[in-house]
Amino acid sequence: MRGGHDLGGQVDMGPINPEAENEEPVFHAEWERRVFALTLAAGMLGQWNIDESRHARERQDPLTYVKNSYYENWLEGLEKLLLEKELISSNELQQAVAIEISLASQRFSVPNPEQTKKILYSGTPSLMETDSEPRFQIGDRVLVKPSDSTGHTRAPRYAQGIVGTVSARLGCHSFPDSNAAGGHEGKQLYRVIFDGTDLWGTESDKTEVAIDLWEPYLEQANA
Amino acid sequence: MSHDHTEPPSDLELRVKALESLLVEKGLVNPDALNIIIDTYEHKVGPRNGAHVVAKAWTDQDFKQVLMQDATEAVAGLGYCGRQGEHLQVVENTADTHNLVVCTLCSCYPWTVLGLPPAWYKSAPYRSRAVSDPRAVLREFGTELDPGKKIRVWDSTSEMRYLVLPQRPEGTEGWSEGQLQQLVSRNSMIGVELARAADASARGES
Numbered sequence: 001m002r003g004g005h006d007l008g009g010q011v012d013m014g015p016i017n018p019e020a021e022n023e024e025p026v027f028h029a030e031w032e033r034r035v036f037a038l039t040l041a042a043g044m045l046g047q048w049n050i051d052e053s054r055h056a057r058e059r060q061d062p063l064t065y066v067k068n069s070y071y072e073n074w075l076e077g078l079e080k081l082l083l084e085k086e087l088i089s090s091n092e093l094q095q096a097v098a099i100e101i102s103l104a105s106q107r108f109s110v111p112n113p114e115q116t117k118k119i120l121y122s123g124t125p126s127l128m129e130t131d132s133e134p135r136f137q138i139g140d141r142v143l144v145k146p147s148d149s150t151g152h153t154r155a156p157r158y159a160q161g162i163v164g165t166v167s168a169r170l171g172c173h174s175f176p177d178s179n180a181a182g183g184h185e186g187k188q189l190y191r192v193i194f195d196g197t198d199l200w201g202t203e204s205d206k207t208e209v210a211i212d213l214w215e216p217y218l219e220q221a222n223a
Numbered sequence: 224m225s226h227d228h229t230e231p232p233s234d235l236e237l238r239v240k241a242l243e244s245l246l247v248e249k250g251l252v253n254p255d256a257l258n259i260i261i262d263t264y265e266h267k268v269g270p271r272n273g274a275h276v277v278a279k280a281w282t283d284q285d286f287k288q289v290l291m292q293d294a295t296e297a298v299a300g301l302g303y304c305g306r307q308g309e310h311l312q313v314v315e316n317t318a319d320t321h322n323l324v325v326c327t328l329c330s331c332y333p334w335t336v337l338g339l340p341p342a343w344y345k346s347a348p349y350r351s352r353a354v355s356d357p358r359a360v361l362r363e364f365g366t367e368l369d370p371g372k373k374i375r376v377w378d379s380t381s382e383m384r385y386l387v388l389p390q391r392p393e394g395t396e397g398w399s400e401g402q403l404q405q406l407v408s409r410n411s412m413i414g415v416e417l418a419r420a421a422d423a424s425a426r427g428e429s
Binding site: 005006007008009010011013014015016017018019021024026027028029030031033034035036037038040041042044045050054057066070072075078079082087088092093096097098101103110111112113115116117119120121122123124125126127154155156158170173174189191193199200204206207208209210211212213214 | 233236246251257305329363374
């Protein structure tokens with residue numbers, strides 16, 4: 001989807017102003033620490049996947065997305081998912097008391113500390129089994145298809161309509177566009193290298209951008 | 224951050240407290256599990272992991288060979304595995320090419336070897352310009368590259384996670400892995416800086 005999150009190539013977003021590496025804390029406030037932990041812990045209930053989680057943060061008015069601090073967008077996404085998956089109600093959220101939705105019949109388990117640690121250290125690989133063969137070869141010139149999808153996608157807007165060269169075939173990985181809609185489907189993933197001059201103009205020679213793109217985003221470019 | 228106790232909590236703090244108490248009351252999260260998550264990313268997983276990987280690659284050719292072929296496997300051998308490191312790829316800086324990592328669409332970052340990303344990595348200014356004007360971005364970090372050097376920017380759009388292997392600083396022949404680790408900054412493994420220059424004090428620290 002086109003949204004405030006699709007930031008590559010936007011101009012005039014201001015200076016970066018990095019904090020000194022050795023002085024920056026992991027979290028800048030207690031509430032950030034809580035939002036981070038709540039998001040990971042709630043994610044472990046298995047009621048949504050990582051792309052649904054990203055999509056929930058993206059589905060905001062673009063100005064709000066850009067203006068919000070990072071963990072405000074996480075909080076926004078977490079509340080939205082909890083409401084949409086009916087784990088909480090908006091009355092409960094407003095009053096901060098469990099009054100409406102009973103979870104007694106739910107068939108999920110809440111990981112204890114030991115299980116939580118195990119989940120953190122094992123991760124969730126996106127590589128999937130497949131019988132399909134990759135359609136593109138290394139060295140192929142491919143075009144990123146323009147998209148007006150209103151759903152979640154991982155084809156950045158700045159690369160859409162641009163031709164690049166396949167430099168690696170990365171295997172069959174869980175496809176974000178389907179994943180975010182609650183499906184689970186694998187598609188071939190490629191590393192595609194773009195010349196800076198094709199993306200941004202002649203002053204960007206000596207620059208390349210490598211982007212990981214799924215097969216449905218691509219079509220063969222004319223030789 | 225220090226907090227003045229006379230200052231009333233912000234709306235945001237209240238909103239987060241309310242959400243946490245609701246989720247705990249409903250049994251949706253385990254409070255001790257929250258503490259495990261915070262402790263893991265605040266104290267256990269961080270850029271020292273990545274510095275270990277880089278220094279080992281600089282001193283052990285066999286390790287480097289495995290690392291460049293299958294970084295996920297190679298760093299798992301050092302005990303670094305899990306969330307946001309399921310598919311790790313190491314990209315090597317050379318005399319001709321400098322690498323820079325970004326996630327223009329969100330904040331993808333190799334947690335297993337670098338921990339959680341710094342605030343600037345997640346910010347709109349970095350995410351927007353790292354792909355379109357990487358040389359200017361590097362300059363904001365005080366990094367000036369030879370104008371003839373090519374920059375390759377890695378936009379982390381999939382679950383592949385990228386770690387930059389910086390060039391080993393000159394004058395470090397004979398340094399131990401532990402000594403070399405002191406030269407490997409987090410920023411050099413994202414690609415916004417080079418590894419720290421060798422000096423005697425760094426060598427003395429280990």
